[in-house]
Amino acid sequence: MIEMAEVKEAGDGVRIDMISGERMQGLASMEKIRMILDGVRDGNIVILEQGLSPDEESKLIEVTMSEINPEDFNGIEIETYPRSQTDDSSFLDRLMGRESTSKLTVIGPANQIETLHKDENLISALVSRR
Amino acid sequence: MGLFKGLKQSITRVTDRLFADEDQKRIGIYGPPNAGKTTLANRIARDWTGDAIGPESQVPHETRRARRKENVEIKRNGNSVTIDIVDTPGVATKVDYEEFLDYDLEEDEAIRRSREATEGVAEAMHWLREDVEGVIYVLDSTNDPFTQVNTMLIGIIESRDLPVLIFANKIDLDESSVQRIENAFPQHETVPLSALEGDNMDEVYTKIAEYFG
Numbered sequence: 633m634i635e636m637a638e639v640k641e642a643g644d645g646v647r648i649d650m651i652s653g654e655r656m657q658g659l660a661s662m663e664k665i666r667m668i669l670d671g672v673r674d675g676n677i678v679i680l681e682q683g684l685s686p687d688e689e690s691k692l693i694e695v696t697m698s699e700i701n702p703e704d705f706n707g708i709e710i711e712t713y714p715r716s717q718t719d720d721s722s723f724l725d726r727l728m729g730r731e732s733t734s735k736l737t738v739i740g741p742a743n744q745i746e747t748l749h750k751d752e753n754l755i756s757a758l759v760s761r762r
Numbered sequence: 763m764g765l766f767k768g769l770k771q772s773i774t775r776v777t778d779r780l781f782a783d784e785d786q787k788r789i790g791i792y793g794p795p796n797a798g799k800t801t802l803a804n805r806i807a808r809d810w811t812g813d814a815i816g817p818e819s820q821v822p823h824e825t826r827r828a829r830r831k832e833n834v835e836i837k838r839n840g841n842s843v844t845i846d847i848v849d850t851p852g853v854a855t856k857v858d859y860e861e862f863l864d865y866d867l868e869e870d871e872a873i874r875r876s877r878e879a880t881e882g883v884a885e886a887m888h889w890l891r892e893d894v895e896g897v898i899y900v901l902d903s904t905n906d907p908f909t910q911v912n913t914m915l916i917g918i919i920e921s922r923d924l925p926v927l928i929f930a931n932k933i934d935l936d937e938s939s940v941q942r943i944e945n946a947f948p949q950h951e952t953v954p955l956s957a958l959e960g961d962n963m964d965e966v967y968t969k970i971a972e973y974f975g
Contacts, residue, residue, distance in 0.1 A: 686921035689914045690887050693855060697884040700857055702873045707856025711910050742856035750910075 646677060646744070646759045653682030653734070661688045665695050672708055672741050673699070677759060683712055683735040707742040709757075711750045786833070787974050788846040790894035792886065792919075794911055795822040795852030797900040798931040802957035803849035806970075807831045809963070815849050821865045823879035825851045828889050836967050843975035848894060851882030853911055890918060896925045896974045903930040903954070904937040907946040916947060925973050928952045929966070934959045 649671050656664055664684065669692075671678045684692060692710075700707050712735045738755050749756045791799045804814040816829050831847045859869075859876035867875065890897075897919050901907050919926050928947055930940040934956040944952045953969050955962045 686914070686918040687891070690891055690918045693853065693914070694884045694887040696855060697857070697880040697887075700876070700880045702859045702876065706858040707854070709910075710855055710914075712913070742858070750908075 644761050646675070646761060648677045648679065650679045651681065653680075656680060656682060661685075661691060664688060665692050668692065668739055669695060669699065669708075672739055673705055675741055675744060677738065677740040677745075677757065680737040680739070683737040705741070705743075708739055709742050709745040710737065710739045711755050711757075712737040713750060713753070713755060786844045786846060787895040788830075788848060788893060789896045789898060789970075789974055790848045790850055790886075790889055791898045791900060792850055792890065792915060793852060793900035794902075794905075794909065795854055796820070797852065797902045798957045799852065799900045800825050800849050802898070802900055802929065802931065802955075803829075803831070803847055805957050805960065805963065806836075806847060806966075807834060809967075810834050810836055815847065821862070821867075823852060823857070823875065823882065825849060826875070826878040826882035827851070828882070828885050836971055838968050838971035838975075841971065841975065843971045845896075845970070845974055848889060850886040850889060851879065853883055853886055853915055855911060857883070890915075891922070894924065898927050898929055898970070899950075900929045900931050900957075901943055902932050903940055903943055904932055904935050907943045912946070916950070920949075926950055927969055927973050929957075930954045931957055934961060 651667075659667070665688065668678050668680075692708075696708050699705055736755070738757060740757060740759065744760050746758045746760055791803050793799050800816050800818045804816070804818065807813055807815050811831065811834055813831070815831050816825055818824065828851065829849045831849075833844055834847050835842050835844045857876045857879045859872045862872035862875050863869065899912075899916065899919070901912065916926070928943060928950050930938075930943045930952050932938055933940060933954045940952060940954045951969065951973075953962070953966055955966050
């Protein structure tokens with residue numbers, strides 16, 4: 633079972649989890665998605681050092697959609713940079729799992745992030761407390 | 763004997779599958795909500811088959827189920843290409859039922875619509891991973907194309923090696939900027955059009971035949 637380290641109750645604050653590429657590397661796709669969505673549904677901001685592969689991003693959208701409900705979850709905000717490098721890698725690279733997915737990724741609950749702006753080298757998030 | 767027969771049947775099945783759909787590709791129409799995907803799908807379907815695909819509307823997430831129109835034969839320059847068009851729900855990472863209340867929907871109806879919308883987006887992602895062989899990516903050219911949903915979807919399409927054409931829709935509107943879309947996705951061909959007014963549809967059909975024929 634994948635769990636984040638135990639931390640004190642956040643209270644009125646906003647918790648930010650910065651997850652290293654090394655920690656993500658050992659996880660299966662669905663474990664990564666579960667870890668992200670569990671964090672975001674708890675109201676946390678999740679920052680991934682190395683991001684997700686395009687296929688994992690596609691599954692993240694799909695699973696997010698299946699969990700949206702009017703009572704307590706209306707989805708995620710997500711920003712990444714730099715852009716995915718997939719178009720630079722060859723088909724063989726991707727087949728062999730050598731795809732470059734290194735992109736800083738910020739994910740948070742849509743109802744708490746008022747602005748999530750991105751330019752070439754800055755991601756800016758304004759997060760409201762629960 | 764049985765082994766050879768079985769092997770032969772297996773090879774026949776594989777080759778049948780490889781070549782069966784060679785002439786008829788399933789083309790998914792993707793993009794964010796309100797880009798004009800259904801308006802485009804309807805125009806293509808009406809121009810070449812006489813029928814529409816689905817209802818159009820100003821309310822986001824009007825299309826909440828993927829809809830397929832089979833055997834759309836497009837004739838260009840003496841050749842013809844036949845495609846299946848799949849009109850998909852607009853992709854988003856969030857759906858808030860309260861946004862529908864701005865369009866004079868009752869709360870119950872807004873909640874139902876948002877639930878169907880989320881199912882539709884999940885369905886669209888599934889189609890993209892499993893069931894389409896080419897993509898028409900539709901953008902509203904009056905909006906900023908540098909959004910995370912667009913970047914992620916184009917990345918997903920590229921990672922699957924699917925042929926993709928980007929359509930810069932709504933060029934009939936004053937605020938339209940095709941250049942902004944070309945700058946956002948320089949690695950792909952961008953075709954300007956107005957699906958509503960039927961502007962530049964000749965080039966649209968020529969490019970569809972060229973890319974997906």
